[in-house]
Amino acid sequence: MSGLRERKKQATRIAIRDAAMRLFAEQGFTATTIDQIANAATVSRATVFGYFATKEDIVFGDAPSAVPALEAALAERPEGVGTAAAFRDWLLGLAELGGWIEPELVLQLQLADEVPTVRAHRLALHRDFERVVAEALQAELGPDQRLAAALAAAALMAAVSTAEETAARRMRDERRELAPAEFAELLGEAVTFAEAGIAAVRRR
Numbered sequence: 001m002s003g004l005r006e007r008k009k010q011a012t013r014i015a016i017r018d019a020a021m022r023l024f025a026e027q028g029f030t031a032t033t034i035d036q037i038a039n040a041a042t043v044s045r046a047t048v049f050g051y052f053a054t055k056e057d058i059v060f061g062d063a064p065s066a067v068p069a070l071e072a073a074l075a076e077r078p079e080g081v082g083t084a085a086a087f088r089d090w091l092l093g094l095a096e097l098g099g100w101i102e103p104e105l106v107l108q109l110q111l112a113d114e115v116p117t118v119r120a121h122r123l124a125l126h127r128d129f130e131r132v133v134a135e136a137l138q139a140e141l142g143p144d145q146r147l148a149a150a151l152a153a154a155a156l157m158a159a160v161s162t163a164e165e166t167a168a169r170r171m172r173d174e175r176r177e178l179a180p181a182e183f184a185e186l187l188g189e190a191v192t193f194a195e196a197g198i199a200a201v202r203r204r
Helices: 004-026 035-040 045-051 054-060 064-074 083-096 104-112 116-141 146-174 182-201
Strands: none
Touching: 004 035, 004 045, 004 054, 004 104, 035 045, 045 182, 054 104, 054 116, 064 083, 064 116, 083 116, 083 146, 083 182, 104 116, 104 146, 116 146, 146 182
């Protein structure tokens, strides 16, 4: 019974988010109200707030749950696999599983450009990922490499952010969705670029 209950909760969460994202695309973030989202998802206003504390939370869906998932992936990486390589593998695995739904990525970045609170929410999420990567890098590079680990983590997340923005721009300009391999290539290139800095720290 608990499994059925969880499936129903997940279905409700998806319905709320799908309805909200559709309204955000049609009429804009600011013009969309919680009542409109509730009506479109055929749930109550209280139910919307039961799943998402704010409209900004709706935009990014389950993204916050990826932070502890990344932390676990880095902690459990095989011996001899560096943090950056493990981060790249995790990103590519997430992409293959649909962790980036491309039309949603375009809308998320559009909303982040247009709405300061959405942009702040995205930056906060990136900072959470950056903190996890920095902690893993410091453990890898040594306790005296706090600054290097922080800089490398910032470079990794900046590279990933640039890859996302590049993908979104290409999809807008070319009016098509990128093939999974194309998106994976952008993510892979982003991490490879940042790996060069980590390698320089090791050589030093």
